[in-house]
Amino acid sequence: MRTFVKFCGLSEPESLALVPEEGAAGLVIDVPASPRNLTVERAADLAGRVPPGAEVWAVVVDPSIDLLHRIFDEVGVDRVQVHGTIPEGLDFLELHHLVPSLPVPLPGAGGPAPELPPAESFPRIHLDAAGGPLPGGSGLRPDWEVCRALVEKAPGRKLVLAGGLTPENVGEALSAVRPWGVDVSSGVEKARGVKDPAAMQRFLAAIEVWEKANA
Numbered sequence: 001m002r003t004f005v006k007f008c009g010l011s012e013p014e015s016l017a018l019v020p021e022e023g024a025a026g027l028v029i030d031v032p033a034s035p036r037n038l039t040v041e042r043a044a045d046l047a048g049r050v051p052p053g054a055e056v057w058a059v060v061v062d063p064s065i066d067l068l069h070r071i072f073d074e075v076g077v078d079r080v081q082v083h084g085t086i087p088e089g090l091d092f093l094e095l096h097h098l099v100p101s102l103p104v105p106l107p108g109a110g111g112p113a114p115e116l117p118p119a120e121s122f123p124r125i126h127l128d129a130a131g132g133p134l135p136g137g138s139g140l141r142p143d144w145e146v147c148r149a150l151v152e153k154a155p156g157r158k159l160v161l162a163g164g165l166t167p168e169n170v171g172e173a174l175s176a177v178r179p180w181g182v183d184v185s186s187g188v189e190k191a192r193g194v195k196d197p198a199a200m201q202r203f204l205a206a207i208e209v210w211e212k213a214n215a
Contacts, residue, residue: 003174003207004181006160007188007200008059009036009137013049015195020204021053026081026183028059028137030067035193036137036185044075057081057099065089072097081126095121103130104142104150104163113146116154125154126183129163139164139186144176151178167202171210182207 007019008026019025027043028036038046047056055078058071062084071077072094081099090098102114104127116125127147132138141164151159162183165173170182188203190196 001204001207002211004158004160005204005207006057006162006181006183007195008057008162008183008185009034009189009193010046010195011036011038011042011193012195013046014197015200016046016049017051018197018200018204019051019054021051024055024057024078025050026057026059026185027075027077029071029075030063031059031061034137040070040074043071047075047077055079059083063087068094079124083128092121096123098122099124099126099160101126101128101162102150103128104146105130106140107143109143113150116150116157119154119157124158124160126160126162127179128183137185141165144173147177147179165203167199167206170203170206174207174210175214 001020005020006024006026009028010016010025016025027038028034029038029043031037050056058077058080060082065087079097079099081101083101100117100122105111106129129140129142132140147161158180160181160183161177161179165182165184166187184203188196188199
C-alpha cells in the first residue's frame, strides 16, 4: 500500500491488529471530552500492542510541555499530533516529531486557508475540518479544494487528510486531494468511540482498489 493510513482513536487490541504496516495507530490522550480518550498509562499499554512496522501517534489538544514529555517518555510514541497550540520550550528533536493539525474550512464556508508551518520543523502536517465540537473525530469534512491547494503548494511534503472519511468516499478523496496519507476515526466506527473491524478492512480495501486504478 502506497498511501499512508492512520486509524485514529483506537482503544481496543482487536482494532490495533488491523493497523497496516507503515501506517499508524492514533491514540487520543488526555482529552477528557473525547469518547476515545485514554490515560497515559492505558495508551502505553496499547502502544505495546501495535503491529511491528506501524507507527504509534498520540493525539492531543493544547498540550503542556509536561504532558508531551510524559507521552514521549512513558508511551513511546513515534509522533504526537497536536490540535491547537504547540507550547514553547521544546527542543528541535521534540518539535520534529510533532504533527500540527491544521483546521481547514468546511465546504462552502469560505475563510482563509491555513498557513503551512515550516517544513524544516514539521515534516508531516495533518489537515482536518474546522468548526467541530472537538478537534478530530467529528465526522465533518474539510473543503477538499482547499486541501488540494495546500498539497499542490507543498510538493513532496507529507500531508495527511482527515475529516469525514469513510470506506465509501476515501477513493474519491484521494482523487480530489492527492494527499500523502489519510486518517480515519468516526468513519470506521460501529458506535461512538468503538471501532468496527469490518469497516476498517473495507477502508483499506477501498484504498487498494483506488491505488490499482491509479497505478
